Each structure stands twice: as structure tokens, then as C-alpha cells.
Amino acid sequence: MTDHAHTNCEELLFSLSAYIDGELNPELCQELEKHLVGCDNCRVVLNTTKRTIDLVHAPIEKLDVPEDVRERLFKRLNLDDYLNHQP
Numbered sequence: 001m002t003d004h005a006h007t008n009c010e011e012l013l014f015s016l017s018a019y020i021d022g023e024l025n026p027e028l029c030q031e032l033e034k035h036l037v038g039c040d041n042c043r044v045v046l047n048t049t050k051r052t053i054d055l056v057h058a059p060i061e062k063l064d065v066p067e068d069v070r071e072r073l074f075k076r077l078n079l080d081d082y083l084n085h086q087p
């Protein structure tokens, strides 16, 4: 039988920021969601990433999170690409 284009962790992480932004096409979204159901690891990454993005979008004064802490968090999550896509 043919195992058609199964999403793996790497692919998922690659498209994660687009997915969170709602910029991913519906087919890929479905693939990611299917993968997430069976993969604890990626669910954790997704949740962490979402929370990080919330932090980034929230006003800094309210958060009291120093810039360098956010930067380190992003580096750890490999979100440099995401940052670079910001206007």
C-alpha cells in the first residue's frame, strides 16, 4: 500500500509559523493536524510556539519580559525565520 505524503516532525516544524499565522494552505493544515494528533512532541512545540508568539505580540510594558529573554526564547525555538518575516 502507498503511504501518501505523511507529515513528519521536520516538515511540521518547518510550516509551524505559517500554520499558526493561518497562512498555510488547507491541505497542509489538515496534514499537520493529523500529525499533531499522534505526536506529543509536536503538540508541545506547537503550544510553546503559540505561547511565545502571544508574548511577542503582546505589549512589552505589560509583560515585563526583557528583550534578550525573548530573543533567547526565539533562538531556542528556532523561530529566527519567523522573526525575519515580521514587517
Ligand SMILES: [Zn+2]
Pocket (backbone or CB within 6 Å): 008, 009, 012, 035, 039, 041, 042
Ligand atoms: Zn511530530
